[in-house]
Amino acid sequence: MATIIDVAARAGVSRQTVSNVLNAPDRVSPDTRRRVEDAITTLNYRPNRSAQNFRAQRSHLLGVDLATVGPHEVAPVLDRFVHALSQQAARRGYHVLLFPRSGDGAVHLSLYETRTVDGFVLVDTERDDPRATALAEQRVPFVTFGRTGATGEHDAVDVDGFAGGQAVAAELVASGRRRPAYVAWPEGSLVGDLRLAGFLAGCEDAGVDPSDVRVLRRLNGVEDGVDAAVTLLEGSERPDAIATVSDLIAVGIIRGMRSLGVRAGNEIRVVGFDDSPLAAHLDPPLTTVRQPLDEVARRVVARFLARLEDPDGPSVTELLEPCLVVRRT
Amino acid sequence: MATIIDVAARAGVSRQTVSNVLNAPDRVSPDTRRRVEDAITTLNYRPNRSAQNFRAQRSHLLGVDLATVGPHEVAPVLDRFVHALSQQAARRGYHVLLFPRSGDGAVHLSLYETRTVDGFVLVDTERDDPRATALAEQRVPFVTFGRTGATGEHDAVDVDGFAGGQAVAAELVASGRRRPAYVAWPEGSLVGDLRLAGFLAGCEDAGVDPSDVRVLRRLNGVEDGVDAAVTLLEGSERPDAIATVSDLIAVGIIRGMRSLGVRAGNEIRVVGFDDSPLAAHLDPPLTTVRQPLDEVARRVVARFLARLEDPDGPSVTELLEPCLVVRRT
DNA sequence: AACGTTCAACTGAACGTTCAAAGCGGGAGA
DNA sequence: TCTCCCGCTTTGAACGTTCAGTTGAACGTT
Structure with missing residues (x-):
């Protein structure tokens, strides 16, 4: 060479x-x-990039910890986000370095201590995420995709799930539905709670009393959706729309409804969340809320670089608008 | 520090x-x-890793180019393989660096020339893959997941699609099916051709004349599967089993059959390939062929490190056995 | 002719690590 | 007493780049 x-x-x-x-x-x-x-x-x-990195004391690498996904689990948002992130990072002279999330959920701090990466991007954050807390305490540069509730204590880019929920409610009511139900995650998830709150607010805005909305709480699985659908349909007063906190649950809802002979989109509309790759291929194609992942990735990278420039600057949380994709359900 | x-x-x-x-x-x-x-x-x-890398003239990074996947396309194997790869690499002191595949499909040679990565892992290889040809010519260390037809010219780890096809045929015939059909990809795909050839060989082994097997060729989409199912069912002599080259097509098959009032798994069995995450969640759960992705990743990393050790050693192609997962179809 | 300014190009130094080779006691053997 | 060896430790050098500071020449002004 x-x-x-x-x-x-x-x-x-x-x-x-x-x-x-x-x-x-x-x-x-x-x-x-x-x-x-x-x-x-x-x-x-x-x-020689190694020499440049050495000289500049910068690895030009951005660490992303991959959640350990079981062979049959799906990580519809994570994977697409990582794709987008690697694209946006490349534009700014950076690259994405993947590493497996360690057993206890802690971020591999040593990757930073050894200067293998310049910092981290955290995905799938939860309320008071311990990873974020740990990194902030060590003053490690990082940006989260998703809020943690600790606003101002670290940089974050998130999609406005509240607005997404509102948009779903607005669409359903505008199409004439008056007895919507909602299948949420168990209480406590920041993401889930915001989407639900937005949905209820949207109902109220449109003139449907939120206290009349039936809310079920289920885990994030197809089977949980099937179960929820059965529960909702067996009662005497069936809902005329079922909104959900995730596409995966929506898949189950559609299937559960079909098992009872009801096709989604006619008497009962169904709406998912995330616009995962399968949504468009479902039968019938699923109405859902799309997250602007490319834009999220762009801003995450920009925030991250800004943080490297100015380690002591104020923390910023950016909120992006999601977009309702109306298909057949 | x-x-x-x-x-x-x-x-x-x-x-x-x-x-x-x-x-x-x-x-x-x-x-x-x-x-x-x-x-x-x-x-x-x-x-300091940068200093070590600089000194050792090794980045300890493994480049993986991400196919540009449209927002609604699925890359069921790629993503799971990348997860497995980053896990296996971490065990050997390496990490996976992602980069977007460039427009013309060429590998970003410059990543190697600048010594940003020590080499590459190529996924989704095709026959005479131009990326493999280019890298081999430049004597860049790399290993492919999937053969290219150019055996001996580069290291490769692959899953034996022929054996997978055989296993599918064996299972179908063993369960009493005598009029199987196969939905393949257009001719020319190495992966697809091997799976089909294996299936036909398996039929012959089990006493079913391969020339009686109806073979349709379709692209790799859900809609293409729907279309294939309709074509197969509308004839006077319906098959009693439909094997396919991919889960995505199988999803379409199941849906197409249902649109004609036929539920997969009863009169007509359906078998996919890849065991993608959605397979277990389909209705009914899909019988399919699982690739041992963890093991593939482990060997890819081992091969890669061996290649770095000995740049002039002979090229090796390893073949792993897939595993039939019988579910309800 | 002396001086200041400007542009172009060069030199020294440093980033943190590890290989190769050299130094240094002390003990064993001649 | 001298030599050799052994175990432990140190020193010199190099990996390739770029920042900061310096040199040198050309040119205009006084």
């Missing part, structure tokens, strides 16, 4: 001049510049 | 002794070792 010294020798200049041609071309005379560029081309020189 | 020099000063030894305590403890007297270890603990010293 050619080094900057080789290029300098070939072009008859010093190593710093070569460096300048690459990093501050205006400091070099046009004539010299051309000679150096020729040498670079001839030798196919590429600056 | 404490450096090795700080530790050395505190323990009253030279920097090399500290290095030895960490990398070759047997060279250091027990007494000194203890003193140094104390200093390390006190100062919370961690060797």
